[in-house]
Amino acid sequence: MLNFIKSLSRSQKRNIMLFIDAMLVPIALFFSFSLHANGEALVMMLAYLPVLPYLLIIGGALSVLMGISTIQLNAYETGAIGLTGAFSVALVIVSYLLTTAARIPITIPTHIVFGISFFIFSIISRAVLLQIVLAIYRRSSLRCRVLIYGAGTTGTQLVSALRSHEHIEPVAFVDDSKALHGLIVARLPVYSPVRIAEIAAEKRIDRVLLALPSLSLPKQAQISRRLQKMGLEVQALPSFAQLVGEEALVDKLTDVEPKLFLNRDEVATETGASAIASYQGKTVLISGAGGSIGSELCRQVMQCSPAKMVLFELSEVALYKVDMELRQIAEDTDIEIVPVLGTVTDARQVRGVLSDHNVQVVLHAAAYKHVPLVETNPLTGLANNVLGTHTLATEAAKTNVERFILISSDKAVRPTNVMGASKRLAELVVQDLASRVSAGDAPIYTMVRFGNVLGSSGSVVPLFQEQLRRGGPVTVTHPEVSRYFMTAQEAVHLVLRAGAMAKGGEVFVLDMGKPVHIEKLARQVIESAGYTVRDAKNPDGDIEIEFIGLRPGEKMTEELTLTGNLIGTTHRKIFSADEMALSEIEIASALRALRAALASNDEQAAREVALRWVEGYSNSRHEQLADATQFTPV
Template sequence: MISSLETMLNRPHAWANGLTRSQKKLILASVDALLVAFSLWTSVAIRLGSLWPQFVWNTGWWLLLALPLVGIGIFYSLGLYRVVMRSMGRHGALCILQGTILLSLVLTSFGYFDTRLFIPRSTPIIFALVLGCSLVAVRMIGRSYYRWLNERGAERRPVLIYGAGQSGLQLVSALDAAKEFRPVAFLDDEPSLAGSFFAGRRVHPPADLDALLARFGVSDVLLALPSISRARRKEIVEFLSQRPVQVQTIPSMAELVSGIESIDKLRNVGVEELLGRDAVDPDLDLFTSVRGRTVMVTGAGGSIGSELCRQIVTADPRCLVLYEMSEFGLYSIEQELSQLAPRGFCVHAVLGSVRDEPRLEQTIRRHGVETIFHAAAYKHVPLVEANPFEGIRNNTFGTECVARVAARCGVGRAILVSTDKAVRPTNVMGASKRLAERVFQKAQQRCKTTVFSMVRFGNVMGSSGSVIPLFQKQIAAGGPVTVTHPEVIRYFMTIPEAAQLVIQAGSMAHGGDVFLLNMGSPVSILDLAKRMIHLSGLDVKDDVNPHGDIEIVFSGLRPGEKLFEELLVDGTALPTAHPKIMRSLDSLAHSGGEIDDALSELRSAVENADMDATIGLLHRLVEGYSTEMTSGSGPEMELASTVRGGANLV
């Protein structure tokens, strides 16, 4: 019985859903014609206080037929029937206003020119008011019915919108037309908006969050704050991360204005929101190392290298040379830059290793390279620790090849992308990068035509091998999230910010400079893991909350890993023209001849796979280097690990 009743009720809905656009227009026009006749009868009845005054309708009955036809013609000419009912907005309301005014003037002219009609002077005014309200009401009812029809059977999740500005209103409009979310209320920091209604939803202060979560059963909060500062955004995300809600955000204002993204393209709040600082706009005067020059980026397909390429093509270089040993990485960045770069801009993609000196020289001379950003490196600490010889070959001797060729070819500037792990390293990767810095400093002592410099910074969010993508993957899989040690802290910076600062630092170099990027405050990795779990709308499972969703497991420090990283070797740094770039006073501990001999010994030890000699030389060459190779390290493990996982982590 219930099933047959439901089937009967579904028939009109199915019929309404199956109507064509032309059929819907015809039905709406017919309803409007009836509303015109109804409004005329109502206005006369209200004015004269009688349902059917004979002295009016005995001579004016034909108005009930003629005026609807005239009205349909006016509304059609104004484009009212081109306005889709479900998106009825300001344009539709304006068409109705214009149409009702014109139609009331037509009614007035009928009474003025036909003396047999009795139309009181206030009747056209009442008619316009009744008709306008009726037309709007019918369309609002139709829009509500359409939304209800569209939502039938869909389980829409209740959500809160943080931000009752224009972006919030646009987001609500987009969500109302979709089937996933049901906006129930707004949150906003502006006290004067509390209690107001926007798009039928009440605005609440953030203090009401917990009550709203309980009242509506909300598990999602959507941020509609595209233009607030990073610092304020961080405060809001930290406030929300303390509640069991998943936080998503609309794109940034830059993405919305450029048309890259639309208002309804929601994405999970990135951990950068927790680490975010107010950005410092790039100083355009510090892009001289790339503007109007032929620039080459080694490791162009890597995390830092690819972002350097993106930033460089927007800085008006003459052309860009991509140098990369990974075919897929090179293809990917070349395809991306073909869309990003201005029309006619030359991008040259070159497959090659930085250890192939003839290939490097051939490429630099062929394209007339003036500036080199050397970002090619193996950077994943445990992998390099398991493959020490390959790490040294690529990071140290590859850098030596770049330095020799740059000097020989008369390249104007060569900038080495270094790492905070090069400071008092406890792993082979850090030691190999510190030696790479030494190589560039040695090259500067011998060459006066090329300006060599180094830029040292910490972790970048989202790079290959970074802890953040690993945490995201572990949370998506249901856990557990692995943290090496409860006291580990790290510095973080976004990849675009790091790349911009590298370019600007390279332009300030005078020769042999070691630049340090201001990484802000260090972040506890354990706290970071907890915040990421909370931002995903989940709870941490621990002794206090045994029924939580995601467990955090401590796996122990990996070979060569430190509890904290440093940026300075001797603790001294000077400010520069940029507030986020400092110049280190690190000195070169070895003369050119001494380091040449030591590097020659190191090369022999690496080529002979002599682990003891290699580690001994690292201790001798790299100040502060201290580590013990774990059991199982050695030529055999190094070879096996290279076969299993020796990817090009540049």
């Protein structure tokens, strides 16, 4: 039967509706005669037969002209009912004119009852026919049984639209409003959301439709996640503004630029003539070129018009992206771009790259920087950050590199994690090499230390924004934790300026401004996205801030220097730190011990190297292991 219905053409369906209306005309006439003819309905019907064919022909023509016979059953609503009423009036007028012309004695009230009867029968016939067709569809195909979350105006309109759908069957509502629980809305029962799991099992629900367009996106996401954990498929109904194109907001909204969370004026990033001269016409190698800092180094070095840029990167994806971006920027320039896929720990490859391309300036940004990851992978972190720096810096001296600039971190100061300890060891390696270079000789070794970069991969702002997109909560380690922040543009600009002014061996420290409380930053990110914070003062807010505790190796606050002694330079945002270095013998001993630990795959021995040689380093895991060996009397 379903195949027969689907095989019908539009003209065939129209003819069926014309036939049904034609059958309803004599039925409506007979019904009106029964009410007014005092038992002589059959006599009146026989008297009417001479004009009936004319009424049917004219009525059919009017139906086609008015489009009544072409209205789809599932679209037969208010407008179509109005057309049927107008058609019924037209039939009454035609019937009156025909009977008057044929001198058939039928009263005007009888004609009126005929029109009303036809109108009612026509509506009833279409409603019955629609239910028959839907029943055929339901029996002949699988139906998706849906639960509507939200029994408001949007939900009831959605149910009305779905009732005539071939493959979707609305089953029930759930709504947060207690006043609706237990009521029947749009012929469907309304339940409490706490019973969703029970209802889904009992009524064999396949999908939940969120009819809550006015609810904030985070709250919709929270509801959606909760339902998905129950194993339910969830879909959200867009708002009316989104449907008409006024608000494709989910796709069009962009995250707020990280620099807006600095809470201070951004450092001017105009590169001075002296800085430009240090890179102009040179061959510059950027290690870690695909990272957040590395890629920004590439962009700003390109503005200095180098002769060649060597992009040294371990990640193929990151190297591909930065290479494609820079080639587009360099289309109208003579700058040669050379992508190199490799690691700074490979001495043979590093030596070949530096000599083959006659590299003059090295900007060393390659490092594993994510504290928790390095904390759980200490051997890999120390090998890359310490031995990789030693390899690159040592080979730079052998291949006549003019300048070597190490990108360091404030986590290198009295570190509590392996990542910070590895960066401090890298600084000590560079300081040692710088101490062995005679004044006026090359290379000029230096390092630049700064704090967190807003917007960099793995930093808090992108993390918070991603948590917002998932509906929260936004996670903060501790209410009092704070960090120094700069934008990547600020940091790189100052790195290039510091590298240009270096004489050799300096530990440059960038002025990061005042430290920012991470909880305050989280609130700013939430509010900048147009949401409110849900807390004890505002229990109805959109996004909750959840405190998860400090992770292994994390500090409450960061420092920029070991001694606090800063020496001013020609740039007001760049300082030089007065810090002690290790001797050549001590560095050699540290590197030898670290290589031995790596060769034996001994994590604890590797940590011991950092504990011995990095000033102020305290490792929570090491201390826990030490505490565990203490005998505690019972």
